[in-house]
Amino acid sequence: MPELPEVETARRGLEPVLVDRRLDRVQVRQPMLRWPVPAGFAPALTGRRVTALGRRGKYLLIHLNDGQAVIGHLGMSGSLAVRPGCNRPPPDRHDHVIFDTDAGVRVTFHDPRRFGALLLTTARDLAGHPLLAHLGPEPLDPGFDGPVLAARLAGTRRTLKAALLDQRVVAGLGNIYVSESLFRAGLSPRRLASDLGGTRAARLTEAIRAVLTEALESGGSTLRDHRQPNGERGYFQHTFAVYDRAGQPCPGCDCDVAITGGVQRLVQGGRSTFFCPRRQR
Numbered sequence: 021m022p023e024l025p026e027v028e029t030a031r032r033g034l035e036p037v038l039v040d041r042r043l044d045r046v047q048v049r050q051p052m053l054r055w056p057v058p059a060g061f062a063p064a065l066t067g068r069r070v071t072a073l074g075r076r077g078k079y080l081l082i083h084l085n086d087g088q089a090v091i092g093h094l095g096m097s098g099s100l101a102v103r104p105g106c107n108r109p110p111p112d113r114h115d116h117v118i119f120d121t122d123a124g125v126r127v128t129f130h131d132p133r134r135f136g137a138l139l140l141t142t143a144r145d146l147a148g149h150p151l152l153a154h155l156g157p158e159p160l161d162p163g164f165d166g167p168v169l170a171a172r173l174a175g176t177r178r179t180l181k182a183a184l185l186d187q188r189v190v191a192g193l194g195n196i197y198v199s200e201s202l203f204r205a206g207l208s209p210r211r212l213a214s215d216l217g218g219t220r221a222a223r224l225t226e227a228i229r230a231v232l233t234e235a236l237e238s239g240g241s242t243l244r245d246h247r248q249p250n251g252e253r254g255y256f257q258h259t260f261a262v263y264d265r266a267g268q269p270c271p272g273c274d275c276d277v278a279i280t281g282g283v284q285r286l287v288q289g290g291r292s293t294f295f296c297p298r299r300q301r
């Protein structure tokens with residue numbers, strides 16, 4: 021499932037082909053995504069120029085020159101592919117929305133499971149939009165530090181894992197990057213979130229920032245569906261320390277895995293958590 025690094029990878033890949041380009045043709049081939057693509061979506065975008073591509077948490081934001089804005093979400097399996105005019109394959113049945121620019125470039129929203137979304141709003145209404153209004157801080161913003169995170173975790177009775185998955189606490193993290201960040205910080209996913217304290221909160225924000233930055237440099241993680249806009253897979257999955265590595269040694273563990281069992285998988289709130297009980301307290 022795409023998280024912040026996968027969405028930001030998409031944003032960075034689309035920026036050079038969409039910004040300052042006019043959308044000459046927009047086709048909605050399948051409107052039934054997680055929420056229906058609005059009926060007037062294609063006519064509203066056609067002829068408009070893209071002025072900027074933004075991101076908030078796991079949402080991609082497309083700003084248009086008439087003040088409209090598109091909120092995009094990749095859901096479970098969505099990706100955005102860029103294809104030049106020549107050698108373009110015909111759309112397949114999971115290519116739900118197609119954007120053609122005045123430079124002859126095609127951007128295709130592909131989503132086999134259809135949990136993604138493309139919604140229309142205005143730049144003015146973005147901050148107050150129900151999907152965005154309650155999102156927590158951006159973890160790569162310089163202002164995201166120990167005190168900010170500690171304040172958002174204070175008073176909750178949840179575990180650290182559950183709290184970090186909550187987009188109102190911090191925006192953009194999902195199962196993969198929460199597991200990896202907690203490992204990096206040496207903190208147990210079972211720890212009570214409100215109990216973190218200043219030093220550990222600072223360590224955790226640094227770990228989150230480092231993991232996300234490294235993932236971005238790798239083009240995100242491709243488990244099944246994620247593709248960068250140029251069609252390449254991300255490759256951060258090859259450097260996972262704990263995620264999906266149950267029974268294997270974590271990096272730096274000097275224990276005998278035959279005795280300790282290595283990385284452990286546990287289910288919290290219906291989601292798998294992977295951690296090393298020896299290195300995460």
Ligand SMILES: [Zn+2]
Pocket residue numbers: 269270271272273282283296297298299
């Ligand atoms: Zn270990």
